[in-house]
Amino acid sequence: MREGETKFTLKNYKKLFESLYPQLCVFAYKYLSDLELSKDIVQEVFLKVWEDKMTFQNENHTTGFFYKAVKNKCLNYLKSKSYKVTERYESANLKAHKTEEFNISEAVAIETTVVIENAIKKLPEKAAKVIRLSIEDYSNNEIAEELSISVNTVKDHKKSAYRKLRNLLGFLTIK
Incomplete structure (x- = not known):
């Protein structure tokens, strides 16, 4: 060696x-x-x-x-x-x-996926589940049904999660 x-x-x-x-x-x-x-x-x-x-x-x-x-x-x-x-x-x-x-x-795609996944892991559990289902093309109604929550709660989780993800992933944007 x-x-x-x-x-x-x-x-x-x-x-x-x-x-x-x-x-x-x-x-x-x-x-x-x-x-x-x-x-x-x-x-x-x-x-x-x-x-x-x-x-x-x-x-x-x-x-x-x-x-x-x-x-x-x-x-x-x-x-x-x-x-x-x-x-x-x-x-x-x-x-x-x-x-x-x-x-x-x-x-680049793989590294970006890893960064996004790590950011999603930092979200509260329900919000992370909502985002993952959303990424899989579930509609708000399907997410609500899957997680046994209201559609408005799904929308609130998404809004909160997107705000946090924008802060966590802001460095990925091209300026």
Whole structure:
């Protein structure tokens, strides 16, 4: 191991896993459109890194490695015979997934999703539920029915949540 390289202990590897796993699953899902398969692939990458006792130069190198490893594993899966037999993936789409521009836009989308999810977690529980259902295209009436609250309460939760989210996420706006 060279000077400055990081070797993982079980404790700091677990911390790394917990911080990267959700966003890597979202990243893999963009390729595979299958959440369970995405989770499996991300877990396989983490397991391989642990088993091979890999070391990294710094945190940015570590994060970049995991994104690239997950992307490659997803692309390998998409190219595999079992996938071709079951899904018939268009090669044009596969080529699009390989472009640098696509990777950058996907990384930005994933990071933005993580930031928004963290902001929603800071909302009061009912307001967070209302916002999540709203994101899933539930109408105010459907949300009210789902949560056993009045439509006016749904509107109040939305109004309050949007105000708090604007404050929490104001830095995301382009000026």
